Amino acid sequence: MIAYITRRLLATVPVMLTVGVFVFFLLRIAPGDPAAIIAGDNATSQDIENIRGKLGLDRPMIEQFVHWSWRLLQGDLGISIFSNLPVTTLIAQRMEPTIALTISTLMVAVALAIPMGVLAAWKARTLVDRLVMGFAVLGFAVPVFVAGYVLIYIFSVQLGWLPVQGYRPIGEGFWPFAQSLVLPSIALGTTYCALIARITRASMLEVLSQDYIRTAESKGLAQRRVLLLHALKNAAVPIVTVIGIGIALLISGVVITETVFNIPGLGRLTVDAVLKRDYPIVQGLILVFAFAKVLVNLTVDVSYAFLDPRIRY
Amino acid sequence: MQRNQPAPLLEVDNLHCHFFTLDGVVRAVDGVSFSLQRGETLGIVGESGCGKSVTAMSILRLLPKGLGRIVDGSVKLEGRELTTLGDADMRSMRGHQVSMIFQEPMTSLNPVLTVGLQIAENVERHLNVGRKAAMERAVEMLRLVKIPDAERRVNDYPHQFSGGMRQRVMIAIALSCNPQVLIADEPTTALDVTIQAQILDLMLELKQKLNTAIIMITHDLGVIAETAQRVLVMYAGRKVEEAPVVELFQRPLHPYTQGLMRARPRLDVEAEEQGRRPRLQEIQGMVPALNRPILGCAFAPRCGYATDRCRSEAPGLTEPVPGHLVACWEATKIAGMGHA
Amino acid sequence: MASITLAGDAEPRPGALARLVTFTRRNPTIVIGGLLMLALAGLALAAPYITSDPLKMNPRMRFRLPGEQFWFGTDQFGRDVYARTIWGTRVSLVVGLSVAALASVLGLIVGLLCGFYKAVDGVVMRVMDGIMAIPSILLAIALITLTRPGLPIVIVAIVIPEIPRVVRLVRSVVLSLRAQPYIEAAIAGGTKTPKLLLRHIVPNTLAPLIVQATYVCASAILTEAGLSFLGVGVPPEIPSWGNIIAQGRSFFQIAPWSILIPGIFLAIMVLAVNMLGDGLRDRLDPRLARRM
Secondary structure, eight states: OHHHHHHHHHHHHHHHHHHHHHHHHHHHHSSSOHHHHHHOTTOOHHHHHHHHHHHTTTSOHHHHHHHHHHHHHTTOOOBOTTTOSBHHHHHHHHHHHHHHHHHHHHHHHHHHHHHHHHHHHHTTTSHHHHHHHHHHHHHHHSOHHHHHHHHIIIIIIISOOSOSSOOOOGGGOHHHHHHHHHHHHHHHHHHHHHHHHHHHHHHHHHHHTSHHHHHHHHTTOOHHHIIIIIIHHHHHHHHHHHHHHHHHHHHHHHHHHHHHTTOOSHHHHHHHHHHTTOHHHHHHHHHHHHHHHHHHHHHHHHHHHHHOTTOOO | OOOSSOOOSEEEEEEEEEEEETTEEEEEEEEEEEEEOTTOEEEEEOOTTSSHHHHHHHHTTOSOTTTEEEEEEEEEETTEESTTOOHHHHHHHBTTTEEEEOSOHHHHSOTTSOHHHHHHHHHHHHHOOOHHHHHHHHHHHHHHTTOTTHHHHTTSOGGGSOHHHHHHHHHHHHHTTOOSEEEEESTTTTSOHHHHHHHHHHHHHHHHHHTOEEEEEESOHHHHHHHOSEEEEEETTEEEEEEEHHHHHHOOOSHHHHHHHHTSOOOOHHHHHTTOOOOOOOOOSOOOOTTSOOOSOTTGGGOTTOOHHHHHSOOOOEEEETTEEEOOTTHHHHHHHOOO | OOOOOOTTOOOOOOOHHHHHHHHHHHOHHHHHHHHHHHHHHHHHHHHHHHSOOTTOOOGGGTTOOSSSSSTTOBOTTOOBHHHHHHHHHHHHHHHHHHHHHHHHHHHHHHHHHHHHOHHHHHHHHHHHHHHHHSOHHHHHHHHHHTSOOOHHHHHHHHHHHHHHHHHHHHHHHHHHHHTSHHHHHHHHTTOOHHHHIIIIIHHHHHHHHHHHHHHHHHHHHHHHHHHHHHTOSSOTTSOOHHHHHHHHGGGTTTOTHHHHHHHHHHHHHHHHHHHHHHHHHHHHOHHHHHHO
16 A cells, blocks of 8 residues: 555656646747736836846756756745745745635535435436436536625625625634635535536446345345445445545636635635736646645545455555 | 145235336236245246246345336235335345345445445344344354354455355345345356355255245256255246146146256266267247237247137136146146156 | 336337427437527527627616616626627637537547557656646636737637546547457558548547537636636626626626626526536447446
C-alpha cells in the first residue's frame, strides 16, 4: 500500500510538470504582447516595459524557464504585479473560506445524493424514482449563480433567516461561520448532488440485479441492511470515483459561488486577478488548484482498496 | 392426491406464477402442486426454462420485484400460508425455516463482505444471538461443511475461495439456522464433476445430521438418482409426472420423461463391446414459448405419441400406477407397451 | 430510462404516425429534449423579427415589472429583458454547438492518433493529463486573460479543457476495437491504416462520440454563462445570458426578473441538451448507459 502511494505520488510529478510547462508557455506563446495586454489599454510604453521586466519576459525563453521552475520548486510562485506581495502569501490568506466552502458543499451533496440515489434505485421505475431523478436533473441544469440568487432572495431577503452574503471565518465562532456557509453550500451542492445521485442510482441498480443480493434477500435480512450494507458497499467504487470528479468540478463551481455570495476565497482572488490581468496570481492559482485535483484523484484511488477487498495494491 | 401419510411439511397447491414482460405475460409456472415430507428429498427436474427455478423462488417469494409474481395458488409451510404472509413475517421465514442455495457459487456471495459475516448475519437475524455468538456459529458451520482452518478463514473474502469452497460456504449459510426446508437450485451445475460429487455427498450427510427436507432442483437426472426419494418432472411450467425415484427410472410414463432418459449419456458396456455405441437421442423440437396460451398438452408438438386430442385438450394428472402421477392421455397405452 | 411497456400492447403497425408515436413512447427524453432545442433554436433565429433592439437604453423605463409592454420587464438601463434574453439564446446556442463540434472533431483526430500510434500516445496523453488536472473554468479564464475578449476566444477557451475527455473516450474505443479479432485480422491481412480507420474504427466511435458531444454542449453552455457572469466571458455589450445575469446582479433585490428569466432559459436549454444526451445514450450506447 505504501509502495503504491509512493508510486502514485511520483506519477503526479510528470502531470504537475506538464501543468507547469503549460502555464509557463501559455504566457509566452499567447498571441500579441502579453505585457501590453496585462498592462491594459491606457498603459504607457514605460508601464509595459516595467511589466515585461517583472515577468522576466525580456530574457531568453530557456533562461526564463529554468529560473521560473527553480523558484517554483522552492515554493515561490512569484510576485503579484499589482500588490507587489508574494503570490503564495495572497493564496494562503484566501485559502480558508475556499476549503470550508468545498468541504461543506461536499457534505451537503453527499448527504443528499446517496439516500436519493439509493431510494431511486430501490423504487426503480416508480413515481418516487422519477421524482428523485427529476429533481436531480433539474439540480444539474440550474446554474449555481441562479440557484444562489433564488436562495438568497427566499431565505435571506424575504425570510431573513440567514445572512445575505459574506463569510465569517471559523475563528469568529462556529455558529456565524456555519450560517455563512449554509446557502452557498446548498446552491453549489445541488449541482453535485445531481451528479452523485445519478451515479448512485445507476450503480445501485446494477448491483441490485446481482446474485448476491438475491442471496441476501434469501436470508430474510432487513431491507435496510440489504440496501445499505450488501448493495451500497458494492456500489461504492463508482460513487467514490464520481465524488472525486465532483470535487474537481466543485473547484470550478467555487469560483462562481464565491462571487455570488461575496466570499473572499481563492475564487474571488482568481476573478479579481483576471480582471486586473495579474497573471502571476492566475498562474499560481492554476498550479495550486491542479495540485489539489491531483491529490484528490490519488485519495480516491487509494480509497478503492478500503471499499473493495479484491483490489490490492 | 389423498395419501395416508402424516401432514406434509410443505404443500404447494395449484401454483401459478406469471412474468410481466415486454413480450407479454409469461406463464412461467402454470398450476403446479406438490408436497414435501419432513426429512424428505424431492427432486424437481426439467429443461432450463421449464419453471422449476421459478417454482423454487416463489416458495420464498423471491421473484424479481415488479416483474414476476404469484398470481394464484397456495404455498403452505406446516399449514401456514406463505403467499399471503406479511413482508416482515416472510422475511423472518427466509433463511430460517426455509433457506436456499443457488446455482452460481462464484457470484452468489457478496464480494465485499467476509464469509464469516455472511454466515453470522443470518444467525444473528434469526436466532436472537449477539455478534460474537453468531461468529462462533459461523466458524462451527464452516467446520461442518469441511472447510479446513475454519477459525482463520471466517475472516476471508469470497474471492479467496474456490468455486466448490464457495458453494460449501453457501451451504453453511443456508443451514446455519437449522432450516426445515432447504431449496437447492442447481447447486452443482456450475462445478467441476469431482467437486459436484463432494458437494452432493456433503448435502446428503448434513441432511441426515440435521433432518432437513430438501427440494433439489436440477436438469441432471444423475443428481436426482443420487439424492432424491421422489421426483417431479416439469415441462413448460406444468408438472407432467411425479413418482418415487426408483419407479420413475424404471418406468417413466410421460413421453417427455422418457425423452429425458434417452438424452442422458450412459455407459452401455454390453453395447460398447459389440461395437454399437448408441447415439445420444435428443428430444426433437423446442420448448414452447410461454407468453401465449398453450392449447392442449404442452409437449404435444414434440411428442411421437401425440394425437388430435393431445393437441386440443390439456391432460389432467392420472395415477395409472399407485404413487405414480402422470399428465398424459396416452400414458396407459405407453405403460402397457413397456419401454426399452 | 425508458419505461417498461407492459404486456398487452398491440404490435405497432408500420405507419409513419404510428412509428412516431412508438418512437416517442420508447424515447420520451429524446423527443422532449429535441423539441425544446428546436423551440429555442427557432427563438434564436427569429430574434430580429420578434423582439426590439436588445441594446436600446431607455432611462425613463428603468426597472419596469414584467407586463404587457415589457414581457420580461426592463433592467437598470431600461433595456428590454425579453429582447436581451431572446438574443442571448443565440450566444448560448452558438457557443454550445461550436464547442461541441470543435471538441468532437479535434478529440476524434487526436484520439485516433493516440489509439493507433504508441509514440504519439505517450506524449499526448501526458499533455491531456496535464490539461485535465487544471479545473476547466480556470483554464478558460487563464486563456482569456491573455487575449482580448471576444466570442471566438471564449469558444476556444472552452474547447481546450473539453478536448481531453473526448480524446480519452475515442482512445478507449479504439484500443478496445483493436483487440477485436476482426480488426486484428484486417491488420494482419494488410489493410491500410487510413482505410481501417475510416471503415471500421470511426463508425464505431460515432455513437459514444455523439452522446459525449451533447454533454460537452451542455457543459459549454454552462461554462460560457459562468464566464460571462464572472465578467471574463463574451464582452459585456453582447447580450448573453451570463452577461444579463451579471449586470442584473447589483439590482437583484429590486429587479429579480433580470436574473431569474435568463436563468430559467439557461436551465431549460441545459436540461433539454442533457435530456437529448441521456436519450441518445440509452438508445445508441447501452454499454455507456449502464456505466453512467
